[in-house]
Amino acid sequence: MPSIVRAVLSAVTASCVVIGAAGCVQTPAPLPSGTASSSAPPRPFTVLTEQRANTTDPAGGRNDSDAMVTLDLFQRLMLVQPSTQLLKPDLAKECLFTAAQVYECTLPKDVVFTSGRGLTSADVKFSILRAIRLAPQKMSMLAALRSIETPDDTTVRFRLKYPDNQFGFGLAVPAASIVDHVAYDSDKLRPVEQAPIGTGPYQLDSWDSKGLTIARYARYRGPLGTDMPRIRIAWSDSPTAEEALTDAKAEIVWRTLSPAAIDRLQNRIVQDQDDGRPAGYFRWGLPRVVLQRLVWLSRSPYRANASLRNAVALALQEDRTASSILPSMIEGHTDTFALGGEPKMPKLEPGIALALRFTDSSPAMEDLANHVRDTLQQKLGITVQLVTESERADLELRDSAPMVNTAVGWLQDYLKNPLPGSAGKLSNLEERIRSSSREDVQQPALVEIQKQAAADATVVPIAETDGVLFLRQRVDLVGEAFGPGWQLALWGARWRN
Structure with missing residues (x-):
């Protein structure tokens, strides 16, 4: 491998x-x-x-x-x-x-x-x-x-x-x-x-406005058989999910809870353990598998403005905790985006108005979107409007999963939408990584892609989270x-x- x-x-x-x-x-x-x-x-x-x-x-x-x-x-x-x-x-x-x-x-x-x-x-x-x-x-x-x-x-x-x-x-x-x-x-x-x-191991039983139900497929042939005859997947807000978990009305809660709800649930687990009571639920360990990132969308007329892209990356530097578009847990990670400090903000031309949307994967993303909007407006003097996920936008906050948890998989956000001036270079570097099993060939190419990502600033890392x-x-x-x-x-x- x-x-x-x-x-x-x-x-x-x-x-x-x-x-x-x-x-x-x-x-x-x-x-x-x-x-x-x-x-x-x-x-x-x-x-x-x-x-x-x-x-x-x-x-x-x-x-x-x-x-x-x-x-x-x-x-x-x-x-x-x-x-x-x-x-x-x-x-x-x-x-x-x-x-x-x-x-x-x-x-x-x-x-x-x-x-x-x-x-x-x-x-x-x-x-x-x-x-x-x-x-x-x-x-x-x-x-x-x-x-x-x-x-x-x-x-x-x-x-x-x-x-x-x-x-x-x-x-x-x-x-x-x-x-x-x-x-x-x-x-x-x-x-x-x-x-x-x-x-697959399941087939669709029903779909409605509140969720969907899947049922075990009796003729499934494969390595992932299940014993669960039926599973209900329901849409829920954070308060409802928190209550359902504590009242034993739900078995799994995924990407739903607000940061405050997460803290309350974890504190209750610790308290139950201290009191010698069995906790009714637990958190499954998924450490640092989420990369929050800000992505310039290809249809944005502002995407070609290199000064603006770099200014946005600089404005987020003080709060940034992720130093590359490749997570630190993946071998080949290289620090390419500066962290912390007080970088000098460039002067931008007046009248810039950006639309920012975010993936609706958890309440934390809305909080992050508000913070990013306020930061860009205060530090760069531009206008940033939050829009819904279905509306056209210039920028999108993402914490979605990569296609696959490999270095090349994580880099697809950047590699599949290159700037015209970087496209040829990136294509050659990606092919070099894919076509060789030698570390002395792969590693320099991987480092160069991460450096080019920092220079282009079309995908800006923000934080690695659990x-x-x-x-x-x-x-x-x-x-x-x-x-x-x-x-x-x-x-x-x-x-x-």
Whole structure:
């Protein structure tokens, strides 16, 4: 495995120990071979999240909740556990390089879609090409793809433009999920009103204005089987989620709680432990898996203004705690953005008015958006207006998961939208990293990309923070409990014995 994608499990485990006093218990245990012996309570297993899912089409996902739904309803050829960066088959029986620029996957013969039709290599080819056409940015990890061949129903042969050590990881991202080519339109996203057709461990049971319900798919064939017959995923604000967790009306609360609610819950856990009482819930350890960043959107007329981009980066320097667009827990991280101090602010031309939006993943993002707006206005003398996530904007605050938890995966925010003057250089550097397994080749290229990111300032890091995931004490997460970029995947949910 290339040096820049080595496991980061040791860092995660060490951080979990630090958090342990506040209720962090473990990272996912190995997937059990049998089924859980305890029975589910009368109401469905319930997951609460503030971030609403918008689609069941893998090519249409816009946020981490969309990714969660996709991960549960569909399969991908490959699977990645983010804590170890271990790449292994999911839908495929095996995938391997048969030549330097040929990646070949063999499919099982007994996989059946929820439509009742058997899956073949034609579905895989259709799904990958469809996703590249409908969602090219989400499929940028497959940039080396030249063509796809299907010599028989169980063989998929990918021919590449150059040797690519990241290609298998690209086949594990949510957008690369396999759909039924007979049922899906090759040029349009599937509406929510039409039932999704996949081969994942779950199938959609219902979707309404308050959330969705998924049910175990009896004909699922793969490594991620679940014992949970039904799971309800409901949209919730922070006060409702906090109350539901303390009153045992929800099993999992994900990316919903305000900073104050998180502090209250963790304090109650500590108090219960001090009083010798079993806490009713605990926080799952996800240390520093979230990178908050400010991204210039490609349609902004101000994006080409280098002085303004650099001024924005300088204005955020005093509060910045993340020093690169590559998180410090990933091998290859290099400090390229200055931290702290009181940098001198440049003088900008008058009349600049920017629109800033933010991903609605948690209440903390709204607080951060207000802080960033106030900082830019006070230090730069410009106007910044907060707009909704669906409105056009110049800047966007993001804390969404990367496509996959590797160095190249984290860099896609920057690499897939380069400035015209940097595009050629960045393309060559990325190909150099992907096509070599030598650290003395990869490392300098990786450092140069991070330096260029600081010079371009189209993606500005703000802070590395912990993921927010609370579970009831009766609940556990086992096996490959998260998607490739730390997205919650419900196939790992179990009742504790």
